[in-house]
Amino acid sequence: MSLLVVGLSHRSAPVSVLERAALHVDAQVKLLQDTVAAEPATEAAVLATCNRIELYADVDKFHAGVAELSTLLAQHSGVGLDELTPYLYVHYEDRAVHHLFSVACGLDSMVVGEGQILGQIKDSLARAQELHTAGRLLNDLFQQALRVGKRAHSETGIDRAGQSLVTFGLEQLASGTAVQDWALGKKTLVIGAGSMSSLAAATLARAGVSEVVIANRTAERAERLAEILNDSGESDVVARAVPMDSVPDELTRADVVVSCTGATGLVLTAEAVASAVPGVGAERGWVALPGADGAPPAPTRAAPSGTTARSLAEPSSDENCPLDLAPVPSTAGFSVLGEAAVAGMAASELEQHAAWVDNAPRPQGAVALVDPLAEADAIAALAATAAVIGRVPERRKPEPVAEIPRPAPSLFLLDLAMPRDIDAAVHRLAGVRLVDIESLAEASADAPMAADVDQVRRIVADEVAAFGAALRAAHITPTVVALRTMAADVVAGEIARLDGRLPGLDDKQRGEITQTVRRVVDKLLHAPTVRVKQLAAEPGGAGYADALRTLFDLDPETVAAVSRAEDSTTDEEGRGSA
Numbered sequence: 001m002s003l004l005v006v007g008l009s010h011r012s013a014p015v016s017v018l019e020r021a022a023l024h025v026d027a028q029v030k031l032l033q034d035t036v037a038a039e040p041a042t043e044a045a046v047l048a049t050c051n052r053i054e055l056y057a058d059v060d061k062f063h064a065g066v067a068e069l070s071t072l073l074a075q076h077s078g079v080g081l082d083e084l085t086p087y088l089y090v091h092y093e094d095r096a097v098h099h100l101f102s103v104a105c106g107l108d109s110m111v112v113g114e115g116q117i118l119g120q121i122k123d124s125l126a127r128a129q130e131l132h133t134a135g136r137l138l139n140d141l142f143q144q145a146l147r148v149g150k151r152a153h154s155e156t157g158i159d160r161a162g163q164s165l166v167t168f169g170l171e172q173l174a175s176g177t178a179v180q181d182w183a184l185g186k187k188t189l190v191i192g193a194g195s196m197s198s199l200a201a202a203t204l205a206r207a208g209v210s211e212v213v214i215a216n217r218t219a220e221r222a223e224r225l226a227e228i229l230n231d232s233g234e235s236d237v238v239a240r241a242v243p244m245d246s247v248p249d250e251l252t253r254a255d256v257v258v259s260c261t262g263a264t265g266l267v268l269t270a271e272a273v274a275s276a277v278p279g280v281g282a283e284r285g286w287v288a289l290p291g292a293d294g295a296p297p298a299p300t301r302a303a304p305s306g307t308t309a310r311s312l313a314e315p316s317s318d319e320n321c322p323l324d325l326a327p328v329p330s331t332a333g334f335s336v337l338g339e340a341a342v343a344g345m346a347a348s349e350l351e352q353h354a355a356w357v358d359n360a361p362r363p364q365g366a367v368a369l370v371d372p373l374a375e376a377d378a379i380a381a382l383a384a385t386a387a388v389i390g391r392v393p394e395r396r397k398p399e400p401v402a403e404i405p406r407p408a409p410s411l412f413l414l415d416l417a418m419p420r421d422i423d424a425a426v427h428r429l430a431g432v433r434l435v436d437i438e439s440l441a442e443a444s445a446d447a448p449m450a451a452d453v454d455q456v457r458r459i460v461a462d463e464v465a466a467f468g469a470a471l472r473a474a475h476i477t478p479t480v481v482a483l484r485t486m487a488a489d490v491v492a493g494e495i496a497r498l499d500g501r502l503p504g505l506d507d508k509q510r511g512e513i514t515q516t517v518r519r520v521v522d523k524l525l526h527a528p529t530v531r532v533k534q535l536a537a538e539p540g541g542a543g544y545a546d547a548l549r550t551l552f553d554l555d556p557e558t559v560a561a562v563s564r565a566e567d568s569t570t571d572e573e574g575r576g577s578a
Contacts, residue, residue, distance in 0.1 A: 002058070002059060002060070002062065002092065002093050003056070003057075003058060003092070003093055003097065003137060003141065004056070004057050004058075004059045004062065004065045004066065004069065004090070004091075004092055004093075004096060005054055005055065005056045005057075005090070005091045005092075005096045005099060005100070006054070006055050006066060006069040006070055006073060006088055006089075006090050007047075007053055007054030007055060007073075007088065007089060008021065008052070008053055008054075008084070008087045008088050008089065009051055009052035009053075009054070009089075009108070010051040010052065010110050010437075010441050011108070012087050012088070012089050013087035014087075015418075015436075015438040016438075017079065017083075017084070017087055018051060018052075018053070018418060018437075019418055019419040019420055019437075020077070020078065020079050020419065021053055021073075021077035021078070021079045021084065022048070022053070022077070022418045022419050023046065023053055023076060023077060024262050024264065025262070027076050027077075028046045028127065029127070029131065030076060031046055031055065031072060031076040032044050032045070032046055032127070032131050032133045033131065033133070034072055034075075034076070035055065035057055035068075035069065035072055035133070036133045038068045038072065039064070039068070040057075040059040040060060040061050040064045040065040040068050041057040041058065041059050041065065041068065041069070042057075042058050042059075042060075042135060043057060043058040043128075043133060043134055043135040043137055043138045044056065044057045044058075044128065044133045044134075044138070045057075045125065045127075045128040045133065045134055045138050045142065046124060046127070046128075047100075047103070047121060047124045048124075049117065049120050049418075050165065050196070050260075050416060050417065050418040050437060051109075051110050051437060052103075052108075053077065055069050055072065055073055056096070056100070056138060056141070057069055058137045058138065062092060066090055070084070070085065070088055073088070093468075094464060094468050097141065097464050097467055097468065098460065098461075098464045100121075100141060100142070100145045101144075101149075101460045101463055101464055101467075102457075102460055103117060103121070103145075104117060104118060104121055104145040104146060104148055104149030104152075105148060105149050105152040105153075105158065105456050105459070105460060106149070106152070106153075106158060106456075107453065107456060107457065107460070110165065110168075110437075110440060110441055110444050111164070111165055111168045111440075111444050112158075112444075112453065113158040113159060113453070113456075114164050114165065114168075115149075115153055115159065115164070116164045116165070116195075116196075116199070117149070118146060118149045118150065119195060121142060121145055121146060121149070122146060124142065125138075125139070125142040125143070125146075128142075137471075140467075140471070141467075144463070144467055148459065148460065148463045151459060152456045152459055152460075155455075155459065156452040156455045156456050156459070157452040158452050158453065158455075158456050164199060164203075165196070165416055165440065166196065166199050166200045166203050166258075166414075166416065167179075167203060168440060168443075168444065169258075169414045169416060169435050170182075170183070170200075170203065170204070170207070170414065172435045172439065172440065172443055173256070173412045173414055173433060173435050175433075179207050180207050180208055183204060183207035183208055183256070184207075184208040184209075185208070185209070185210050186209045186210065186255035186256050187209065187210060187211045187213075187253055187254050187255050187256070188201075188204050188209045188211060188212045188213065188254060188255070188256045188258065189213045189215065189247070189250050189251060189253075189254040189256070189257045189258070190204075190212060190214050190215070190257075190258045190259075191215050191216075191244075191247060191257065191258070191259040191260070191261060191267055191268075191421065192215075192216060192259060192260045192261040192262075192417075192421075193214055193216035193221040193222045193224075193225045194260060194261070194262070196260040196416050197214075197216075197225075197258065197259075197260045197261075197416075198225055198228075200258040200260070200414070200416070201214060201225060201229060201239070201258075202229065202232075204237075204256065204258070205229050205232070205234065205235045205237040205239070206234055206235055208235065209237060209256065210237065210238065211237065211238050211239070211240075212226075212229055212237055212238070212239045212240075213239075213240055213241075213242055213250050213253075213254070214226050214239065214240070214241050214242070215241075215242050215243065215244050215246060215247050215250065216241070216244065216261075217244055217261075219241065219243060222241035222242070223241040225239070225241070226239040226240050226241040227239075247267075247268075248272060248275075248276070251268070251272065251276040252276045254276075254411070255410075255411065255412065256411075256412045256413075256414070257411070257412070257413045257414070257422075258414045259413070259414070259415050259416070259417060259421035259422055260415075260416040260417045260421065261417055261421055262417075263417070263421060264419065266421065266422065266423050267417075267421040267422065268413075268421060268422045268423065268426075269423045270423040270425035270426050270428075270429065273411070273422070273423070273429060273432060274429055274432075276411065277410060277411050277429065277431050277432055278410065278431070408431075409431055409432060409433035410431045410432075411431065411432045411433070412432075412433050412435075413426060413432065413433065413434045413435070414435050414436075415434065415435070415436040415437065416436075416437065417437075418437055420436055420437070422434060422436065424436070424438075472536050473536055475536065475545060476532060476533060476536040476544055476545040476548070477533075479545045479548050479549055479554065480529045480532065480533065480548070482549075482554050482555070483525065483529065483548065483552055483554060484525065484529070486552065488518075490521070491514070491517050491518055491521055494517065495510075495513070495514050495517065498510075498513065532544050532548055
C-alpha cells in the first residue's frame with residue numbers, strides 16, 4: 001500500500017474555486033466514508049481549511065487511486081470534475097509525506113510560518129480516528145506531522161516570519177498602523193464562535209478594543225466564548241453574546257467586524273452593510289462610490305504614448321485618413337495618428353495608414369506627447385510586426401487609471417470564511433474596508449520570509465527521510481516476526497522429538513539442551529534479520545520482505561496476521577494520543 005494525496009489550495013486554485021469547493025463537516029464525513037469504501041483506498045483523512053482541501057489515502061494502485069480520489073473530491077465539493085481537475089495537485093509516497101510535513105510547519109500556508117495549521121491537522125486526524133478511516137499509515141503520518149510542526153516552531157524562528165491569518169488580516173485592515181494603535185477603543189462584532197473566530201476575539205481583546213460582541217447560531221458557544229474573554233484578565237474588554245438575528249442591529253454599533261462561520265451562503269450582504277454605514281444612500285439599499293447609478297464616474301487619464309490628447313467632446317480633426325476609423329474615436333486620449341488607432345489592423349491596412357501618417361496635418365492647438373517622427377516610426381514598427389504575423393494581436397497595456405479618492409473607512413470587515421461570509425460587493429462601498437481570503441492571498445504573495453525558513457526546510461527534509469526509513473523498516477517487521485515465530489516452532493518441535501527419544505533426561509539436562517538449541521537458532525538468525533531491516537529502510541528496500549518470505553517459505557497468512565495485530569495495537573495507541 002502507498003500514500004497518496006490529492007488536493008487543491010491557494011497555491012493551485014483561485015479563491016473563487018476554493019470557495020465553491022469548500023467542504024463543511026458533514027461533507028467531510030461522507031467523503032471519508034466513501035473513500036474507504038472505494039476499491040483503491042483502505043485508509044483516508046481529509047484536511048480542509050480556509051485555503052486548502054486535501055484528501056489523503058493509503059492506496060494499492062496509483063492511477064486508479066488518483067482517478068478515484070479526484071472523482072470523490074469533485075462529487076462532494078459540488079464542482080464538476082472537468083472544472084476542478086486543472087487546479088488539483090497530486091503527491092505520492094515520499095512526496096506526499098514531504099507535502100504534509102511542509103504544511104504542518106507552515107511553509108505551505110498563505111501566511112508562511114503560521115501555527116494554526118497544527119490544530120487543523122490534529123482535528124483532521126481526530127475525525128479520521130473517530131470514523132475509523134485512519135489506519136496505521138495515516139495515524140503514524142499525521143502524528144509525526146504534528147511533531148515535525150512543533151519541532152519547527154520550537155527549534156527555529158519561523159514564528160518571526162509567520163502569524164495567524166487573523167493577525168495578518170488585522171494588519172491589512174490597519175493599513176500600516178500598529179494593530180494595537182488601530183484597534184484601541186474600537187467596538188468589535190465577531191460572527192461565529194469556532195477556532196478562528198475565537199482566535200480573532202482573543203486577539204482583538206488583547207489589542208485593546210473596548211467591546212467584543214459574539215454572534216453565533218449556537219447560543220451556548222457564543223456565551224462560553226464571551227465568558228472566557230471576560231474572565232481572562234488579559235484586558236479590560238467587555239464581551240457579550242447575542243443571537244444571530246441581532247447582527248443587523250449590532251452592525252450599526254460596530255467599528256470592526258470579523259466573520260468566520262460554516263455557512264454555505266452569505267452572512268452579510270452588501271445591502272445589510274450599507275444600511276449600517278452612516279452617509280450611504282438608501283434609495284437602492286446601498287450606494288457605491290460616486291457616479292451615476294452607483295458606478296464610478298469615468299476617470300480622466302493621460303493620453304497613451306504615441307497619441308494626441310483631446311477632449312471626449314471634441315470632434316476628430318484627423319481628416320482624409322484612408323481608413324474608416326470613425327466608430328473608434330470615442331475614448332479619452334484617442335488619436336487616429338497614434339498606436340491606439342492601429343491595434344488589430346491587418347498588414348495591408350497598416351501600410352496605408354503609415355503612409356498617410358507621414359504627411360497628415362497635425363491638429364491645431366493640441367499638445368503632442370511624442371515627436372511626430374517617433375510616432376510614425378512606432379507605426380512603422382507595428383506594420384513590420386503585422387507583416388510577419390498578419391495582424392497586431394492586441395492593444396498596448398493602457399496607462400494606469402487615476403484612483404478615485406475614497407473617504408476614510410468607518411467600518412472595517414475581516415472575512416476569514418471559505419466560502420465567504422461577506423458579499424464581495426462590499427468592496428465598492430464608500431466608507432467600508434473589506435479584507436477577505438482573496439485579498440489576503442494577494443497581500444501575502446509579497447510578504448517577507450524569515451531566514452529561518454531554510455532551516456525549517458532542512459528539518460522537513462530530514463524528517464521525511466527518517467519517516468520513510470521507519471516506514472520501510474516497519475514494512476518488513478511482520479516478516480521478521482513471522483520468521484522468528486517459525487524458528488521457535490521448529491525448536492519446540494525438535495525438543496519434543498528429543499523427549500520421545502531420550503525419555504530419561506532430567507529437567508536440568510532438558511533445559512540446558514533447549515537453551516543451547518535456541519541460542520544456535522538466534523545466532524544464525526541475528527545477522528540476517530538485523531541486516532535485512534537495515535536494507536529495507538533504504539530507498540528501494542521494499543523487496544527484501546518478499547525475498548525473505550520466499551527464501552524461508554513463510555506462510556503469507558502468518559505474516560498478514562502479525563501485521564493486523566500490530567495495526568490494531570497502533571490504532572489503539574493512536575486514538576489515545578491524538
